[in-house]
Amino acid sequence: EVQLVQSGAEVKKPGDSLKISCMGSGYIFPSYWIGWVRQMPGKGLEWVAIIYPGDSDTRYSPSFQGRVTISADKSIRTAYLQWSSLKASDTALYYCARLDNSGYRFDQWGQGTLVIVSS
């Protein structure tokens, strides 16, 4: 069974750094693109970035480029999303999600990581 298990909720202050994680199991982790999707409170879904763990190739949404960094460690089947300086507007639920073989849609999702940024 394919599973994506994300790290727990985080409460941070503006200006803090943060790295959240997503561990994949039940499939060949290096062979599938995996990414992050943001959902702000009561809002819709926004694609953030994707990475191919096999060679660490990355793609970013223009809306998030420069604000976050996606990475992966294929040896431990884990993808990451990190911020160097959080803002209150980063408060949201962040889902990791795997792209299927076509690369056109997200076929498996993690449970979500809630990030709260507040002074």
Added chain:
Amino acid sequence: EVVLTQSPGTLSLSPGERATLSCRASQSVSSNYLAWYQQKPGQAPRLLIYGASTRATGIPDRFSGSGSETDFTLTISRLEPEDFAVYFCQQYGRSPTMYTFGQGTKVDIK
């Protein structure tokens, strides 16, 4: 950049009724690149339909997708209690790579 507009924002229906959800693209989208997701409160989204009309694994046949170019539709033939949720359409764009979601349609109980 393609913008996806979903309508209506909220659909109030009773169990057993038919639900018709619309997703309109600001420019033509390949059917291969159009997907639908269901999200229930407190849960992650779940892939329902891909390639505009193909049901994902384990999705009941009361869910169907159709459409092409700029107009796509998700139909739930007879609403079950577990179908009351928010539905999102999503498209893939290449050059540059982009994944765009519609704003969602909430199907709630009348």
